Amino acid sequence: QVQLVESGGGVVQPGRSLRLSCVASGFPFSSYGMHWVRQAPGKGLEWLAVIWSDGTNKYYADSVEGRFTISRDNSKNTLYLQMNSLRVEDTAVYSCARDKRLYCVTNACPGSDGSDLWGQGTMVTVSS
Amino acid sequence: DIQLTQSPSFLSASVGDRVTITCRASQGNSKFLAWYQQKPGKAPKLLIYAASTLQSGVSSRFSGSGSGTEFTLTITSLQPEDFGTYYCQQLNGYPAVFTFGPGTKVDVK
Numbered sequence: 466q467v468q469l470v471e472s473g474g475g476v477v478q479p480g481r482s483l484r485l486s487c488v489a490s491g492f493p494f495s496s497y498g499m500h501w502v503r504q505a506p507g508k509g510l511e512w513l514a515v516i517w518s519d520g521t522n523k524y525y526a527d528s529v530e531g532r533f534t535i536s537r538d539n540s541k542n543t544l545y546l547q548m549n550s551l552r553v554e555d556t557a558v559y560s561c562a563r564d565k566r567l568y569c570v571t572n573a574c575p576g577s578d579g580s581d582l583w584g585q586g587t588m589v590t591v592s593s
Numbered sequence: 594d595i596q597l598t599q600s601p602s603f604l605s606a607s608v609g610d611r612v613t614i615t616c617r618a619s620q621g622n623s624k625f626l627a628w629y630q631q632k633p634g635k636a637p638k639l640l641i642y643a644a645s646t647l648q649s650g651v652s653s654r655f656s657g658s659g660s661g662t663e664f665t666l667t668i669t670s671l672q673p674e675d676f677g678t679y680y681c682q683q684l685n686g687y688p689a690v691f692t693f694g695p696g697t698k699v700d701v702k
Contacts, residue, residue, distance in 0.1 A: 500691065502693075509678075509680065509693060509694075509695050509696045510629075510631075510637065510680055510682075510693040510696070511693065512682075512691040512692060512693060515689055515691060524688060524689035527594070560636060562637075565639070565642060568625075572688060573687055573688035573689065574688065574689040575625075575685060575686060575687050575688070575689070575690075576623070576625045576684060576685050577625060577627075577684040577685075577691065578625075578627070578642040578643060578646075578684070579627030579629075579639050579642040579682060579684060580627075580637070580639060581639045581642075581648065583636035583637055583638075584636065585635075585636055586636070
């Protein structure tokens, strides 16, 4: 069926790295832009990163720019989030989400119709 | 950076009530704004996109309106299953903006 399934979460010490995966099924993964979003315990949603359908453009929230890298392998229907230099404040449930429709021009995506498919998330705990 | 505020942050209403949640943006937006419902322990669900377009499969008691810097989500007749937290998301900006609002928690009496 149409779904997104995340994996790779766990407990990690501050300063260490972790790579999350999101496997898509039931739809043409290579046709959609994809996002990573996180939610700290008891807090709201925080958008982290987006990648175009073909992987050519990526954008990040200021809070993770330079530390996190979004990527995708369309041959494996898989989205990734490489997280480096993790901090205690990165503790959250990390979810991938499919963009319903990204309106992109050269080097920018100034519009979107939102995320219409979400995974259940994977928990990342950063603690010493 | 674009900032979003939502009001109220919490509301409690009775079954059948009309409920309105407001989302205000610090910078003008065309109509690239979405609304989500999230229930505890569950993934967010897209309700409205392009400020006023109902996502397929979503009850017609949900509606959205607005443009520029002020947007609203209305539930015309609140139902018991409408509890949860509602988030707006700004989706218009250069080179890419996907900011979420802080959320409005809805309790059904």
